[in-house]
Amino acid sequence: MKVDKYVKIAAILTLAGVLFSGYLSGVKLFSGTCAFNESCPTFLGYPACYFGFIMFSTMFIGTVTALIKKVQEKWPMKLNLGISLLGIIFAGSFAVQEIAVWFQPGQFRLYGLGLSTCVYGLVFYVIIFVFTLAALLKKEKIASVAPPSVPPAAPSQA
Numbered sequence: 001m002k003v004d005k006y007v008k009i010a011a012i013l014t015l016a017g018v019l020f021s022g023y024l025s026g027v028k029l030f031s032g033t034c035a036f037n038e039s040c041p042t043f044l045g046y047p048a049c050y051f052g053f054i055m056f057s058t059m060f061i062g063t064v065t066a067l068i069k070k071v072q073e074k075w076p077m078k079l080n081l082g083i084s085l086l087g088i089i090f091a092g093s094f095a096v097q098e099i100a101v102w103f104q105p106g107q108f109r110l111y112g113l114g115l116s117t118c119v120y121g122l123v124f125y126v127i128i129f130v131f132t133l134a135a136l137l138k139k140e141k142i143a144s145v146a147p148p149s150v151p152p153a154a155p156s157q158a
Contacts, residue, residue, distance in 0.1 A: 001135040007067040007076055013131065014063050014080070017056035017124045024049035024117055038116055041094045048094055052121050055087050059128065074136065081132045087125035094118040 027035040028047045034040035041048045059080045066076035095118045 001138045003066070003072050003074060003076065004070065006132075006135045007063050007071070010063045010076065010080055010128070010132065011060065011067055013124075013128050014056055014060035017121075017128070018053065018060045020117075020124065021049050021052035021056050021121065025053045034117075036117060039098070041097070041118065043090075048090070048118065049121075051090065052087070055083050055090070056124070059083050077132050077136050080128055081136065084125045084129035084132060088122065088129060091118050091122040091125055095122045 024035050025047070027033070028040060028049060034047070034049075043051055062079045063076050065071075095116065098116045098118055
């Protein structure tokens with residue numbers, strides 16, 4: 001996939017992540033509670049959604065920068081691939097912990113959105129990762145160029 005096509009789609013995907021994690025971070029920052037009446041997992045003493053916001057924002061800023069500068073190198077893809085992989089590990093670890101609680105007697109509950117927001121964050125990261133990996137691995141179709149034609153040799157006059 002060409003980089004210019006990739007960054008247009010990636011900008012939308014990463015913006016969705018920024019808006020989602022930004023909403024969660026804003027609710028936590030301004031109200032002191034987590035959105036959708038769910039637990040607020042923390043990492044290094046801060047809500048996990050803050051880190052999600054930073055990761056999605058980094059991908060979005062890198063993608064938009066590449067879009068504006070009409071970058072043709074693959075660094076935006078590599079940036080998004082690395083950060084989305086980190087996000088999968090990060091959100092996945094919290095999602096597994098939250099889902100594991102469901103299997104304890106009397107602990108199953110549905111969250112405000114059905115699943116925890118960490119699970120939805122994980123879904124965003126997986127979508128970005130798979131899309132980016134597919135874009136990186138897709139071979140560009142190269143137009144075949146016919147070899148230049150050689151004019152016929154002039155008849156020899158012996």
